[in-house]
Amino acid sequence: MASSTASVSIDRADPQALLDAARALVPQVIATRDEASRRADVLPETIAAMQAAGLLRAFQPARWGGMELDPRHVFALQNVFAEHCLSTAWVFGVLSVQSFMLGRMDPLAQADVWGDNPDTLVSSSFAPVGKVTPVDGGYRISGRFTFSSGSSHAGWAVVGGMVPPDEARPAPQMRLFLVPASDYRIDRVWDTFGLRATGSNDVVIDDAFVPAYRTYAPDAGLLPLPATSGLTELYRLPWLYVFASSISSLAIGAARGALAAFTASTRERQGAFGSGASRDNPRFLSVIGRAKVEIDMVERQFHDNYDRLATAISRDETLPMDEALLYRAQLTGFMRRLVPLVDEMMLLLGGRGIQRDGPLTQLWLDMNAARAHAGNDPAAVHAQMAGEMLNA
Structure with missing residues (x-):
């Protein structure tokens, strides 16, 4: 490596x-x-x-x-x-x-x-859907690679594919392929109610040659790499955890933004049917308080888990798999821990909440789109954790 x-x-x-x-x-x-x-x-x-x-x-x-x-x-x-x-x-x-x-x-x-x-920027689509053919000096790859966010701004893309088995390797191998923009086109298919501006379009490759040095066979991405990898400490972090952080930890900022907008909207708002000012309503005050607590808990957990990973790397310790899976499950659950509080804020806003230009509308739609991402589905990681424990 x-x-x-x-x-x-x-x-x-x-x-x-x-x-x-x-x-x-x-x-x-x-x-x-x-x-x-x-x-x-x-x-x-x-x-x-x-x-x-x-x-x-x-x-x-x-x-x-x-x-x-x-x-x-x-x-x-x-x-x-x-x-x-x-x-x-x-x-x-x-x-x-x-x-x-x-x-x-x-x-x-x-x-x-x-x-x-x-x-120069790079986008990606790691799902190993590409058709890969080994050739002298590297590989040829073709395929449609979906959900490549920010791809219009990138000069390269990293895409996934399965290398067929051969005499030296009896099983297929998942590999990543680094491809220049001149070897692919972007099909603008992205049309959603949330995260619209991510430009998560398809990258389409038709029989591009990729030299072997521009490919990479990743590990499972759950455990830190050892010092023998020759990498500096940053790049020894579990790659899947770092990647998942880019689509999970932003729940913290999104929830902060929702809380600020909701709090501002309640300062002068009067409740319906003479129920008094929203700022004095126990239901409004409750969701504000619970949101503050939950955002702080998620952020602290995020920092604590990275502290633990950094310590393991600095000491070149082997992290137990059950511990690594625990951190992964916690990270994957961040968005789904915080979105329900924003759901509750939307309901409390009543008619104002369902307007297209409402104070939370676009952020709420974006958070709903984000929690639909497989990387924000803790159930998948929980199933893996159960499997690891059963096989221990």
């Missing part, structure tokens, strides 16, 4: 300066939300502003001008955007996190992507 040769700490950038830079972009994000939704894609100007601020280099290896930032800081940046536009936050997260996986790949592949332009 190739390694990133950077010898810097994970936390080499100033997290506070990056947070300030992200917050400075919020007015632009708010001003372009409606147009981004109409286009079903985050505007190129927004992506360019993120690049100008250096935000999209958070997970990028230092040797290519990146920051190799602690994931907790990366996802804090994402949550700045999530408070105001979940689509923008989603695209920021998934475009950022591709650099994490690329940081595990062959330095030649990294050079192909960032050698001429360190701001």
